[in-house]
Amino acid sequence: MWKFIKKLFLILVLANILFIIFGIFFNPPITFTQLGGLIKYGKLQRDYIPYDEMGNNVKKAVIASEDQLFYSHNGFDYKQIEKAMKKNDKKGKVVRGGSTISQQTAKNIFLWQGRSWIRKGLEAIYTFIIEKIWGKDIILERYLNSIEMGQGVFGVEAASNYYFNKPAKDMTKSEAAWIAAVLPNPKKYDPKNPSPYLRKKHNWIMRQMNNIVLK
Template sequence: MKRIKRIWRRIKRTFIVLFIAQLLYIVALKWINPPITITQLVSLIEEHGLEKEYVSLGQMSVNAGLAVIAAEDQLFPDHNGFDWKSIQKALDYNQRKPGRVRGGSTISQQTAKNVFLWQGRSWIRKGLETYFTFMIEKIWGKKRILEVYLNVAETGKGIFGIEKAAQTYFGKSAKDLSQSQAAAIAAALPNPKKYSVKPMSAYVSARSKKIVQQMNFLRPDRDIQAIIGGK
């Protein structure tokens, strides 16, 4: 019985230490960039390579942030990390067509997954994603979430972040990305290993044109402008 109590105390202490450690890590990442993510490690293990270069939101063209908001999460300035209507639509779609999978993740959820977790669709991962999404919304705020997302998102085989994507595909820095170039990078985000920006696949070409239309529609929005740094 004493042995069981000792084991239980150790488990509790370990849990408390891990909880404090992850909380401190979340707080630290409000100001420092993630050194490496699980997805980036996997890219190295699978021999896809790892190319990344972190830049601040101010060092990116406003088109970069606007493009991913237009493509991935148009309600990003307004929700608390979760777009419940999109999530419910995705669940309904997946029930009707179990052979296909549609996601309803916000930029906040994708950032939480990319920084703290692994790729996959298990309920454990989804539960952890919910926790980390809640925490970064409370601690980081929208600007930092968007900045981190644009720096850690996989944008091609072994390529991570908007800066490396801009350099690789267009031979320029992220701060110089045009509207159509930013839209092309955003168009590939659902599956950057499958959808090619250069040479541009038919999917990316078609989707990027729709993203540009949405960018033009969303650009005057004051809440979006406050996040992406436009005037």
């Protein structure tokens, strides 16, 4: 039994190493989140595109909305994590997340959705590894290609076509900000029918985009 467990562990470690190396060159064939969307909504609308074909507007919008220190941190924004923990403790439930784009990428590519300590621990390990091995551009490309942006809609290219009938590289600043605005809850928010909250967030992202410099 012990030999079997040891072999299984080694196989899993090797598989993870190969998957991480694979991720340097290729987007994931499918993720747990995408599989969940396919099962729930009966569709998987996505179109992986290279980093250079995404356009700068959507990159700036997502960084402005999700992780403004993306280029300067090592995968973890400890101040945001501390703020999130304090706010969640005060409310007695999870009302704010402190995850960086790197952490979200690790979760989206390698793991599953959820808030268990096991998942969070694995997320931290994967985040550390991809920051060292992939680098910022690959992390951002994988994130923008895999992130859920609607019901069964994944990635900026599919989202741009779904909401605006155009490729991601042609999105205006305002359109890119709408895409970024839905990210906290893409199943709930809809740029085609924005709530007052979503309009307010859209305007905030538009202003923040002026401060984002792509590396």
